[in-house]
């Protein structure tokens with residue numbers, strides 16, 4: 546059992562959704578918090594819900610130098626980090642044929658490179674004390690690929706590969722790497738997406754976001770609880786929600802032809 550009390554925990558994307566719920570739960574566990582988000586207003590809203598002050602940093606995780614400066618600030622002001630949760634993320638919904646390089650690079654810079662920067666900036670201090678955990682948030686879309694999610698799939702599969710390689714490298718040491726695969730979580734992610742079209746051909750963003758809200762069954766608080774359980778119980782792979790467990794199973798049973806049954810399942814869940 547990994548004890549979180551009095552440990553320094555870092556959460557990116559802490560201004561909304563899963564990141565906010567993680568901040569609240571980790572504060573309740575007695576962690577000293579360093580919270581970052583590109584959205585300063587959301588970050589302050591999160592901080593206002595916490596029982597004690599946290600280190601707050603406006604941060605674009607795509608900015609490598611800024612992420613390394615953040616890690617230095619955390620060490621200077623709070624001491625060496627123990628739990629680093631690379632959670633910040635965005636979505637793009639567009640077919641590969643029509644996906645612009647601008648949208649693709651925007652997403653990869655946050656969802657993939659943001660995770661790499663967060664890992665590489667904090668890993669040396671975790672390894673120096675031979676204690677800690679890097680938690681990288683992938684998705685069920687790092688397990689299955691979905692039409693119109695080519696950019697998001699590319700980033701989330703990459704996060705999974707990167708994190709699993711790191712996990713193997715760290716085996717036998719006091720530092721762990723956990724890859725997290727949430728299913729649908731009721732957050733702002735779909736509403737905040739760069740949206741063009743969804744897998745059903747819907748191009749009305751409001752309609753698609755409402756469909757996502759129906760389909761996403763897990764609350765951010767439940768997601769945070771599952772992630773923190775994973776840290777405390779030294780799990781290496783964390784699936785969040787019954788939908789994620791089912792998707793993982795379908796992918797293993799039908800590694801090539803999973804999309805048809807998945808599409809039917811997603812349609813039913815959205816009704």
Ligand SMILES: NC(=O)c1ccc[n+]([C@@H]2O[C@H](COP(=O)([O-])OP(=O)(O)OC[C@H]3O[C@@H](n4cnc5c(N)ncnc54)[C@H](O)[C@@H]3O)[C@@H](O)[C@H]2O)c1
Nearest residue numbers: 558560561562563583605606633634684729730732733734
């Ligand atoms: N909601 C879901 O169904 C779901 C499913 C699978 C995976 N995820 C992943 O969970 C993570 C959290 O997403 P969420 O659902 O809580 O969404 P959210 O939109 O509620 O929160 C994401 C947060 O990340 C922040 N952010 C965006 N770009 C940033 C940047 N460049 N630098 C720093 N912060 C930035 C946003 O301001 C926001 O506060 C993401 O990585 C997402 O891909 C979510």
